[in-house]
Amino acid sequence: MSRKRRSYEIGHKPKFLVVVDDTPECDRAIYFASRRCARIGGQVLMCRVIATKDRNQQWLGVADIMRQEAQDEARTVLAQAAARARSIAGISAEQVIREGEVSEEILKLIEEDDDIALLILAAGTGKEGPGPLVSALSKSAGTYPIPVAIVPGQLSDEELDAMT
Numbered sequence: 001m002s003r004k005r006r007s008y009e010i011g012h013k014p015k016f017l018v019v020v021d022d023t024p025e026c027d028r029a030i031y032f033a034s035r036r037c038a039r040i041g042g043q044v045l046m047c048r049v050i051a052t053k054d055r056n057q058q059w060l061g062v063a064d065i066m067r068q069e070a071q072d073e074a075r076t077v078l079a080q081a082a083a084r085a086r087s088i089a090g091i092s093a094e095q096v097i098r099e100g101e102v103s104e105e106i107l108k109l110i111e112e113d114d115d116i117a118l119l120i121l122a123a124g125t126g127k128e129g130p131g132p133l134v135s136a137l138s139k140s141a142g143t144y145p146i147p148v149a150i151v152p153g154q155l156s157d158e159e160l161d162a163m164t
Helices: 026-040 060-089 102-112 132-138 157-163
Strands: 015-019 043-050 093-099 116-123 148-152
Touching (some): 026 043, 026 116, 026 157, 102 116, 102 132
Parallel strands (some): 015 116
């Protein structure tokens, strides 16, 4: 059973969770979340999940170097995404790095933070479908303890401005 959301209680503020990945549509989720949070006085929480699949290296030193490189890259990507949120709506974004399988880590993060009110994803526009994250999470979205919003990847800044 999931914990009660406290996003709108006194002393709390709603957080919109955006998973920052390397897809082009990720910017649409950042844009939407930033504009919406600026309007309602919420907080954007950006999460980058590092895959751990290749960490069972024979030499522990190699695994440690790979982990550090992945952490450094995640910090860089999150800093760029936070700068984008600042430029869009003048807000500061909270940044979190997790390690593991993406959908599991997202769910764990939601369970740990009762101020997360909405998970915002963006759908890809290519022939391959909505993108790896939307495809993976759509299978279990019905069991999430919060709503999941999917922003169409082809929407322009102006179109998103009109909705936020």
